[in-house]
Amino acid sequence: MSDRPPGMPLGIFNKNPGNIEKAGGQKWQGLAPKSQQTDPVYCIFSDPVWGIRAIGVDFQTMQRRDGLKTLRQMITKWAPPNENDTEAYIADVARRSGEDPDKPINLLDLNVLKGVVLAIIWHENGQQPYPPGVIDQAMNLLVAG
Numbered sequence: 001m002s003d004r005p006p007g008m009p010l011g012i013f014n015k016n017p018g019n020i021e022k023a024g025g026q027k028w029q030g031l032a033p034k035s036q037q038t039d040p041v042y043c044i045f046s047d048p049v050w051g052i053r054a055i056g057v058d059f060q061t062m063q064r065r066d067g068l069k070t071l072r073q074m075i076t077k078w079a080p081p082n083e084n085d086t087e088a089y090i091a092d093v094a095r096r097s098g099e100d101p102d103k104p105i106n107l108l109d110l111n112v113l114k115g116v117v118l119a120i121i122w123h124e125n126g127q128q129p130y131p132p133g134v135i136d137q138a139m140n141l142l143v144a145g
Contacts, residue, residue, distance in 0.1 A: 009124070009125035009126060009127065010039075010042065011042075011051075011121075011124050011125045012048075012125055012127070012129060014039055014042050014043070014044045014045065014051070015032070015044065015045040015046065015047060015048045015050070015051045016042055016043050016044060016045050016051040016054070017048065017051050017052060017055070017120075017121040017124060017125055017128075017130075018051060018052075018054060018055035018058070018117075018120055018121070018124055019042055019124050020042065020043050020051070020054050020055070020058065021041055021042055021043070022037075022039075022041065022042065022043055028043060028045070028050065028054050028057075029050060029053070029054075029141075030045050030046050030047060030049070030050020030051070030053065030054075031043060031044070031045055031046065031050070032044045032045060032046045033046075048130060048134060048138075049134055049137045049138045049141060050138075050141070052117060052121070052130065052134065052135060052138035053138040053139075053141045053142055055117045055120055055121070056107075056113055056117055056138065056139065056142045057142065058078065059074055059078075059107050059113065059116060059117070060107050060108065060113065060142070062074045062077055062078070063106075063107045063108070069104040069105070070101060070102050070103060070104055070105065071090065071093060071094055071097070071099050071100070071101040071102075071105060071116070072090050072101040072102055075089050075090045075093055075101075076090070078120075089123060092119070092122075092123045093116065093119040093120060093123055094119075095119075096115075096118065096119035096122055096123070097115040097116045097118070097119040098115060099112070099115065099116065110139045110142070110143070113139065113142075114135060114136075114139055117135070117138075117139075118135065
């Protein structure tokens with residue numbers, strides 16, 4: 001039984017505001033110890049900055065390794081139509097981030113990435129509860145590696 005407070009989004013509770021799923025053998029920086037990985041589907045991080053950083057890592061990886069250039073391409077991979085209302089997700093993230101979903105974006109620019117990450121947090125959780133310093137710390141962890 002979960003000790004998640006009523007009304008608290010799962011992503012916020014798990015310190016994983018992108019709701020990043022567990023994947024075979026994937027080792028994220030900042031994961032909570034194995035004994036605390038009680039969610040059967042989603043990663044649980046030790047601190048929200050690591051969960052926020054993981055969103056950024058995923059999106060930068062889609063751009064660098066997978067060659068995805070637009071928000072539409074990235075969100076379609078992040079939230080595929082077989083699991084999500086992908087078009088609504090794209091529209092929401094585009095509106096919240098101010099990015100055109102069909103124009104190339106540069107997620108190596110941390111200001112652009114920050115806007116996308118904040119929009120993802122809102123979409124996944126219906127809120128964005130983190131103060132600017134926490135978001136900035138997560139962005140700085142991206143630069144640090």
